[in-house]
Ligand code: FES
């Protein structure tokens with residue numbers, strides 16, 4: 258039996274037509290809505306490459322039924338910044354050389370935004386813990402940690418400038 262429902266993705270209502278109710282959010286984002294940032298690797302909640310925000314919570318979209326996200330705001334990497342302009346975290350990943358093959362990068366970018374929104378001044382240990390659900394086979398994580406720290410400092414400096 259096919260289902261029709263609407264998802265609220267990156268601030269836009271997106272219709273999903275003729276879907277199977279058991280489809281996961283990762284599949285629907287990529288194959289039905291054409292949002293290719295979230296990646297499927299393990300498809301069992303182990304690697305974080307499919308991370309997105311649903312209702313403000315960081316989730317593995319491979320483990321979420323798409324139909325269960327109706328009514329919740331969904332944010333993918335495509336919705337973090339205006340088209341054509343990187344978010345501060347995306348720019349920092351580039352500046353710090355934190356992207357190699359890039360397969361893990363969208364998940365890490367979403368996770369880093371979530372971390373910095375909740376914990377604006379994270380310690381290195383907090384960054385390592387919070388990003389531990391996102392597996393990267395290439396970088397060794399050092400430059401990823403550095404990118405997150407760089408954004409934390411830049412945001413703090415900007416806040417201080419705005420307050421003075
Ligand atoms: S593909 Fe979802 S956690 Fe790995």
Ligand code: FES
Nearest residue numbers: 358361393394395
């Ligand atoms: S950059 Fe290749 S898996 Fe992270």
